[in-house]
Amino acid sequence: MVNLEVSIGSMKLRNPVITASGTFGYGSEFEDFMDVSKLGGIILKATTLEPREGNPYPRMAETASGMLNAVGLQNKGIDYFEKNIYPKVSCYGTNVMANVNGSHIEDYVGLAGRMNRLEKIPAIELNISCPNVKMGGMAFGNNPVSAREVIRAVRAVYTKVLIVKLSPNVTDITEFARIAEEEGADAVSLVNTFLGMSIDANTMKPRLSTITGGLSGPAIKPIALRMVWQTAKSVKIPVIGLGGIMNASDAIEFILAGASAVQVGTASFIDPLASVKIIDGIAEYLSRKGFSDIREITGLINRK
Numbered sequence: 694m695v696n697l698e699v700s701i702g703s704m705k706l707r708n709p710v711i712t713a714s715g716t717f718g719y720g721s722e723f724e725d726f727m728d729v730s731k732l733g734g735i736i737l738k739a740t741t742l743e744p745r746e747g748n749p750y751p752r753m754a755e756t757a758s759g760m761l762n763a764v765g766l767q768n769k770g771i772d773y774f775e776k777n778i779y780p781k782v783s784c785y786g787t788n789v790m791a792n793v794n795g796s797h798i799e800d801y802v803g804l805a806g807r808m809n810r811l812e813k814i815p816a817i818e819l820n821i822s823c824p825n826v827k828m829g830g831m832a833f834g835n836n837p838v839s840a841r842e843v844i845r846a847v848r849a850v851y852t853k854v855l856i857v858k859l860s861p862n863v864t865d866i867t868e869f870a871r872i873a874e875e876e877g878a879d880a881v882s883l884v885n886t887f888l889g890m891s892i893d894a895n896t897m898k899p900r901l902s903t904i905t906g907g908l909s910g911p912a913i914k915p916i917a918l919r920m921v922w923q924t925a926k927s928v929k930i931p932v933i934g935l936g937g938i939m940n941a942s943d944a945i946e947f948i949l950a951g952a953s954a955v956q957v958g959t960a961s962f963i964d965p966l967a968s969v970k971i972i973d974g975i976a977e978y979l980s981r982k983g984f985s986d987i988r989e990i991t992g993l994i995n996r997k
């Protein structure tokens with residue numbers, strides 16, 4: 694038996710595998726395929742204070758070894774969430790985390806305050822890195838001053854586990870990780886999607902209505918892995934790694950680079966069982982290599 698348990702702040706996870714926001718819906722979409730309580734955690738799709746329609750279609754396009762999306766944080770807002778989604782997700786038997794978004798600091802603060810009252814949500818992931826909205830999102834996460842401001846304001850009202858999701862569309866992601874740490878975040882998660890675009894040469898039109906969108910999937914893995922490795926060496930708080938993780942061996946690369954936990958995103962679209970297969974694969978790998986605890990290999994490449 695290997696111990697897969699990890700901690701993110703005061704939150705205990707039975708294993709380090711979390712499903713990434715926007716790629717696992719509210720979890721209920723996956724209940725027919727799997728027992729969601731097997732997961733270390735679920736990060737729900739984006740929530741905002743007010744309902745949002747998201748961007749016009751088309752808002753997804755396949756690319757070489759990946760996909761572009763410009764969903765734009767479509768959701769029905771916190772009132773609907775509290776009444777209709779929260780009662781369902783609070784009985785999943787795993788850590789259910791909310792992905793918190795806004796256009797202004799007050800939106801983030803208002804939403805974080807509401808989430809703080811929801812007993813069965815032990816953590817929020819502060820999304821200051823969405824590339825698909827005109828206001829807010831990446832605009833906060835790409836500017837050290839506004840990143841600090843929004844994290845500080847949310848930390849002042851949110852008393853549970855605060856994870857800050859970082860944008861890879863910056864020159865030095867470690868600068869933003871340090872800001873998150875200084876402002877009292879319990880962890881950082883990285884990466885969100887990379888800003889990209891695609892044009893259909895036949896129709897001579899962009900493939901996304903928004904022209905640009907967020908690139909995810911295996912295409913981004915080497916860059917995400919490099920950023921996780923750099924960040925894990927720069928901060929003391931846990932780093933949650935993601936970006937193109939398709940199987941257990943990809944997840945192990947992130948853990949060896951210093952990630953305390955990982956998120957599975959685009960992979961769930963290809964195989965809804967990807968996340969549970971990754972958990973089993975990590976356990977099998979550890980016992981094959983003679984380790985009894987996942988933490989023995991966290992950041993191992995930096996210790997050699």
Ligand SMILES: Cc1cc2nc3c(=O)[nH]c(=O)nc-3n(C[C@H](O)[C@H](O)[C@H](O)COP(=O)(O)O)c2cc1C
Pocket residue numbers: 713714715716738739762764766792820823858884885886908909910911913935936937938956957958959960
């Ligand atoms: C269709 C789609 C929707 C997404 N929606 C969100 C979201 O609402 N909030 C968020 O923080 N990230 C969102 N993301 C980004 C993912 O959570 C993840 O950071 C990114 O896809 C990289 O991981 P991956 O390569 O494993 O997919 C979305 C990604 C996709 C593909």
